[in-house]
Amino acid sequence: MAVSVDEAVSTGPARDRTPPVRRRSGRGRSVLEVALLTVLAVVMLFPVLWMIETSIKENRDVYAVPAEFIGFTVTMEHFKDVFVGPDGGRSALSVAFLNSVLVAGASTVLATLLGVPAAWAYSRFAVKAKKDQLFFILSTRFMPPVVVVIPIFLMYRQVGLIDSKLGLILIYAAYNLPFTIWMMKGFVDEVPAEYEDAAMLDGYTRLQAFRRYTLPLLVPGIAATAVFALIFSWNEFVFAIFLTSSDSVRTAPPAIAGLIGGTTTDWGLVAAASVVFALPVLVFAYLVRKHLIAGVTLGAVRR
């Protein structure tokens, strides 16, 4: 007890005395660091800033030459236009946003529901030609989506999935599944199989053991994987523009792209729609950032 009191007393002044020596060099470096990072951030974030500015400018300010960075009239008209149609009802863009939420959410859930058990099976069981199977699964992601979009278009026309939300959900789930399996397999490998063995000896079946012991330990991994899948589905453009045509089915990316062209382009509306489109993913990624980092650095540390 006495020792810890002594320590508590002595560390206080020591903390004030010694660090300044170190801090001086540290401060010089950090000023430079902050300056560099600020410049970098401004350069990187300028398009985003410009998008946000444009979304709250009136149309004549958008086209002003020289461009106005400050001192323009702020308006929320464009954001209103994103959600409310010219006839006062729901706008086509707002329908597209709802479609995006539905398609991205459902395809992520589907990919996770299929991918997590598959990853568990590949991690736990001796499967014939396991490596070849896993390689095959990964190989479906080797080519860019645009390569297969025409065959898929033809197949979808045959089975009647063209221009349907179900069609998009299925193709996104299929596209996310390899990624989900590979990433989740890494997480399952990290959970010792002995938990399940012990639970099975304690009276549970294999599936119960998985559900009660392994699954709870996998939650951070599932969150990270699902976020990646969600971001992919949310941002996906190529399949969406080829496989859907009607406003009631279209997701946000092709709908926003559809605003450009024609006789005039309402840049304020494009910018406002883009802000609305970017926000959910940004907020969501911010909320689960710890899990995202866990996913990115997976396997970097060997035990």
Added chain:
Amino acid sequence: MAGIEVTALHKRYPDGTVAVEQVDLSIGHGELFVMLGPSGCGKTTTLRAIAGLERQTTGDIRIGDTLVNDLPPAERDIAMVFQFYALYPHLKTRDNLAFPLRAEGLPKSEVLKRVDEAARLMRLGPLMDRRPRQLSGGEQQRVALARALVRRPRAFLMDEPLTNLDAELRADMRTEIKHLQGELGATMVYVTHDQVEAMSLGHRIAILNKGRVEQIGTPLEVYDRPASLFCAAFIGSPPMNLIEVEVADGALRAQGGLALTPPPGLSRDCHLVAGVRPEALEVTAPGAERSVPARVVSAEWLGDEIIYVVDHGGQHDVRVRMPPTVRFAADAQVGLRHTGGTPVVYDVSTEELVA
């Protein structure tokens, strides 16, 4: 408690690897039976097959009088202790212990009683409200043992339970396990690759190699008469000297002149190897009675003994265990003398004990 019978066990994985070629074991009621072997010898697979965590390709497993081939692990009434403890990370010690009992659906009072009993037996009192993360390796393993105990299973299976502990703790836990097993009269199957553990714990030891049983015997039998060249080279530290010999003039004669007493009933025409423990040889002053001339290649000073590596003109140098008082420098000319009784003799072509 019950005995365990393993008959003609064979395990082949879907990818074609054979983990267990053929294993037959008859483990008695209340016996501490050790399976010893290098990694990949099939000992853990055999244990997991007994537990029901792996399904054998062919062969039968009986626990007591029950044929358990098709029973899931939960219905075999056995407990297992794992190398990595496998304590549920989100449960406190108390709940980890109670867990298997609650899974069985025992009444609350009975659960409490059994948990207290196991906690007392393993001296877990101050650890009961901690989670595994807050326990040291040794403490975790004691909790894992206690969790196996509360079930009062028909048999205990131990999969290298001490491998992850440091040397001192390992020795303590060894004593504890042996004591516990004796007190409970429990049937225990213990898998290890550590021969010291096997020798000090086991009532009987099975030595496995490449999915087959090489020898089953008491620690002394296994040490004194290894059944095969593999066992001879595996048991003992340093292991047995294997010296190529020929039968001539009523003795086993090695290159370099060393002569050993032949066991009775040797056939003349086979190619033989004599197994001589390092303590059955002696380094003497050069020219001592019954010694052959030799040279010290190196000496390991271990404090309580010295291991001399000696070149006696044979095909391989031999190792000799000497008390620390007998000192020779490296490269010294010495004598080498056989002081033990009749050596064990192996046939090189079959690698098995002939006499």
